[in-house]
Structures are given as C-alpha cells and as structure tokens.
Amino acid sequence: MKLYLASGNAHKVAEMNTLAQASGLDVEIVSAKAAGGMPPVVEDAGTFIGNARKKALALRSVLPADAWVLADDSGLCVDALQGAPGVESAYYAGPQGDGAANLRKLVDVMRDVPPERRGAHFVCVLLLAGPEGAEAVFEGRCDGVLGETPRGGTGFGYDPLFVPAGHQRTFAELGDEVKNELSHRGRAWASLAEWLRTRMN
Numbered sequence: 352m353k354l355y356l357a358s359g360n361a362h363k364v365a366e367m368n369t370l371a372q373a374s375g376l377d378v379e380i381v382s383a384k385a386a387g388g389m390p391p392v393v394e395d396a397g398t399f400i401g402n403a404r405k406k407a408l409a410l411r412s413v414l415p416a417d418a419w420v421l422a423d424d425s426g427l428c429v430d431a432l433q434g435a436p437g438v439e440s441a442y443y444a445g446p447q448g449d450g451a452a453n454l455r456k457l458v459d460v461m462r463d464v465p466p467e468r469r470g471a472h473f474v475c476v477l478l479l480a481g482p483e484g485a486e487a488v489f490e491g492r493c494d495g496v497l498g499e500t501p502r503g504g505t506g507f508g509y510d511p512l513f514v515p516a517g518h519q520r521t522f523a524e525l526g527d528e529v530k531n532e533l534s535h536r537g538r539a540w541a542s543l544a545e546w547l548r549t550r551m552n
C-alpha cells in the first residue's frame with residue numbers, strides 16, 4: 352500500500368518509512384514531492400487535527416481519486432508556557448519555519464525556568480484521508496521534561512532539548528531506534544499500523 356505524506360519535510364518522510372518498515376506492513380511512505388510538491392497550506396485551524404486535515408485534503412486534491420494521503424501535525428507543549436508552542440511549534444520563531452531558530456527561541460524563553468517547572472509533552476496527530484471522504488485519526492503523546500541546553504546530534508526540531516520520561520538523555524542523544532519506540536509519532540503510528548493491519552489481512 353502506498354501512502355502519500357502531506358509534507359515536504361524530508362526528516363518526516365524518513366522517520367515515517369522507518370516506522371512503517373518496523374511495523375512489518377507492506378506500506379510505502381511517499382513524499383509529496385512525488386506528486387509535484389506539497390500544495391501551500393495555511394495551518395490556521397488552531398488544533399493538531401484541524402491542521403492535519405487541511406494538509407491531507409490539500410495533497411489529496413492533486414492526486415488520483417483512489418489515492419491515500421497521510422498527514423502529520425505535531426508539536427511540543429510546554430507546561431510553563433501554558434501549552435505553547437503547541438500547534439505553532441513549526442513556526443515558533445517566525446513564519447519561515449526555521450527549526451534551529453525555533454530551538455534557540457525555546458532555550459532562551461525557558462532560560463530562567465527551574466527544573467521542577469520544565470515539564471513538557473510532544474503530541475502527534477496522524478490523519479489518513481482516502482477515497483470518498485474516508486478518514487481515520489490517530490494520536491500519540493510522549494511526556495518528559497526540557498533540558499537547559501540542547502544535547503545530541505540526531506533527530507530534528509526540539510529533539511535536542513526534550514528528555515522523555517524515564518530517561519536521562521534527550522531524543523537527539525537516544526538515537527532513532529529508541530526514539531521511535533518512545534516518541535509521540537511512534538505511538539500514533541502504532542495505532543495507525545494496527546488499523547491498517549485489520550484492513551490489509
């Protein structure tokens with residue numbers, strides 16, 4: 352089965368394909384680039400599900416009628432910031448969507464926040480959109496805390512600052528295999544994979 356990923360983010364395409372392979376399903380995640388590129392989407396729905404739906408429908412509009420699209424909307428919700436950056440995680444430092452700038456801004460904003468108030472969690476919503484309006488939604492969450500300085504050389508986005516619950520190292524230090532078992536996206540994918548498994552057998 353082929354799923355077109357409603358994203359131009361090469362990291363997400365690679366991560367999704369790794370998750371798909373690990374699930375043992377005959378699923379291929381294809382970048383929106385294979386369909387000529389991701390159509391412009393204004394992510395203004397105000398919710399992860401709403402933004403995911405907008406992205407999925409935008410890509411479906413340029414694909415054959417029988418195509419299936421997978422959209423991801425995810426973000427980091429920080430307790431001390433009343434849930435921010437949340438749905439604005441990709442654009443926290445501005446509309447250019449610069450991941451390094453987003454990370455720098457979060458480090459700066461959290462600079463004087465004590466350890467006991469550095470709780471945070473990642474949220475991921477995966478939305479499948481198929482023929483004739485078919486839709487399925489899957490959500491994953493990973494709780495943890497924010498370190499004081501970025502650490503680690505793998506991952507992307509806020510990974511170098513986020514330490515998942517029960518661990519001492521950041522997502523960027525734990526490596527992709529461990530991260531995919533713990534992460535919000537990995538947990539959302541596990542639910543999606545189970546849904547697909549019941550329909551592919």
